[in-house]
Amino acid sequence: MKVEPTAADLVDIARATILSDIVPALPGDPRYAALMAANALAIAGRDLALPSTSEDEIARLAALLDDWSPAADPGEALKDATARLAARVREGRFDEGEARVRLLAHLRETTRARLAVSNPRLLAGRERKAS
Amino acid sequence: MIAGDRISLPDPRARAQAFLLKACGASSVAIERWDRLPGGAIQENIALDVRVESGAFAGRHEWVLRTDAPSAVAVSRSRPEEFRILRAAADAGVRVPEPLFVCDDGEGPDFFVMQRVPGVAAGHRLSKDDRLVPDRGSLARELGENLARLHRVTPAPDMDFLGEAPAxxxxxxxxxxxxxxxxxxxxxxxxxxxxxxxxxxxxxxxxxPLPACLLHRDYRTGNYLVHEGRLAAVLDWEFAGWGDPREDLGWMLARCWRFARPDREAGGIGDAADFLAGYAAAGGRATxxxxxxxxxxxxxxxxxxxxxxxxxxxxxxxxxxxxxxxxxxxxxxxxxxxxxxxxxxx
Structure with a gap:
């Protein structure tokens, strides 16, 4: 049994403490550094809340890469499939038609998930703009 | 500090003082202020207040000394090269801090000295604060006009350090x-x-492709000074090179450089239409x-x-x-x- 609270809770309270007790006391450059540290902890907290690899993303990649069979380890499978997809996009195999539509649907979903971790505020702004 | 005294220590301030004495052809040069300016992970900018006795530069001056930061990595242009780019831009009528002297004596890192121009560069302030930019259309047009003047500079032998223009x-x-x-x-x-x-x-x-011209390659909000609502000077020329003029237009109009105002297409400070109209009015190509x-x-x-x-x-x-x-x-x-x-x- 690990000692509670563990990673997610500690990251969250460390971030809150930087913002409430440290940032207001700092001028200029140190203040900027403290805000960056708080932002890094916010990203880390969102990242910790997710599984290390997305089964959804692997399934979408498998559908795009018709002749591909995933490795047993999900992390390896995701990396391998992403690299294969990138190479095929570069070859122009998703330039037109149905392939293009399916690729873009996948890229949208993946980018949305990446942005939800890196900067959910920007994602919300973009989704307001789109609707 | 004694005028004309050659100091052998690698103290940057003493080195600059000795250099300026010669460069200004003065009987004495006193550096009355020497303050590192914030920002600049790759280059270091130092604010200088200088009093020059006699010679063509006699008087008090507010200058900036620009040199490589101690932690500099993968610098794309040397300071003497950046000085020559700045000179070429100034000669083309682009608003820049007037380049004055360049030092590559090998006794320390190269540096150059330019005029210190007052103004605000911070993107989040310029995009948000209407008091800094009361007439956004006018600033956007100025940015376009200024860029068109830069783009009139075409490849020439005295700029061969920029390499060959890509076809x-x-x-x-x-x-x-x-x-x-x-x-x-x-x-x-x-x-x-x-x-x-x-x-x-x-x-x-x-x-x-279009005929190659001189590009700034980082022409965006954050890299120019605005003073009393007007474009005062374009900074940070270390990425300049030959290329397609539309590259600089796309960089200025890119959403990633709009700071607090993603709805304002020209660098978060104004409309694309005004920026492009200024560009065309000063001889830039219509896009x-x-x-x-x-x-x-x-x-x-x-x-x-x-x-x-x-x-x-x-x-x-x-x-x-x-x-x-x-x-x-x-x-x-x-x-x-x-x-x-x-x-x-x-």
Whole structure:
């Protein structure tokens, strides 16, 4: 049994403490550094809340890469499939038609998930703009 | 400090003083202020207040000394080269801090001295605060006019340190970003399908090349000074080089440089229409919506590659830094914008 609270809770309270007790006391450059540290902890907290690899993303990649069979380890499978997809996009195999539509649907979903971790505020702004 | 005394210590301030004494042809030079200016991880800017006795520069001056930071890495242009670029821009009528003296005596890092121009550069302030920019249309037009004047500079033998102009800059950039992604991929086998999509789209839609001209390559809000609502000077010339003029237009219009105001297409400070009208009024080429869209995609691809390279400096351990680490987290937003632009949504 690990000692509670563990990673997610500690990251969250460390971030809150930087913002409430440290940032207001700092001028200029140190203040900027403290805000960056708080932002890094916010990203880390969102990242910790997710599984290390997305089964959804692997399934979408498998559908795009018709002749591909995933490795047993999900992390390896995701990396391998992403690299294969990138190479095929570069070859122009998703330039037109149905392939293009399916690729873009996948890229949208993946980018949305990446942005939800890196900067959910920007994602919300973009989704307001789109609707 | 005694006039004319040659100091042998590698003290930068004493070295600058001795250099300025000679460069100004003065009987004495006193550096009355020597303050490091904030920002500048690669270059260091030092504010100088200087009193010069006799000679062509007799009087009091507010100058900036620009040199390499101690932690400088992969500097794209040397300070003497940047000085010559600044000179060429000033001669073309571009608003820049007047370049004055360059020092490459080998007794320390190269530096140059330029006029200190008053004004605000901070992007979040210029995009938000209407008191700093009371007439946004006018500033956007000035930025366009100023860029058109820069783009009149064409490849010439005295600028051969900039290398040969690429015959087809768009295709050269696509090939170069692909090589960069391959290098970034090699340590851990990562890949970036959304960026590859953007590159494939750019390869498919590449426009015919235009005659090469001098580009700033970082012409955006944050890199120019605004004083009393007007464009005072364009800074940070270390990425300048020959290329397609539309590259600079796309960079200024890219969503990633709009700070607090993503709705204002020209650097968060004004409308694209005003910026492009100023550009055309000063002799710049008229651009279509398709062209600006294309070079906006290229701008986001370029910034994404640079952001990944910066993050890699942290990840590889060569320069551990929170700021570099966080730069990687800009990339998903750039990917999102690339998807919007290539699908015609943005």
């Amino acid at each position: 087809d800059p768009a295709r050269a950039s696509i090939a170069s970003y692909r090589r960069d992604l391959d290098v970034l991929s090699s340590p851990r086998g990562e890949a970036w399908p959304a960026l590859e999509w953007g590159l494939a789209w750019c390869a498919r839609n590449a426009p015919g 279509t919506r398709e062209e600006t869209r294309y070079w906006q995609v290229m701008a986001h691809l370029r910034w994404a590659v640079i952001a990944l390279q910066q993050a890699e400096r942290h990840r590889s351990g060569s320069q551990r830094s929170l700021e570099l680490a966080l730069t990687a987290h800009i990339v998903p937003d750039l990917e999102h914008e690339i998807l919007d632009l290539t699908e015609g949504i943005a």
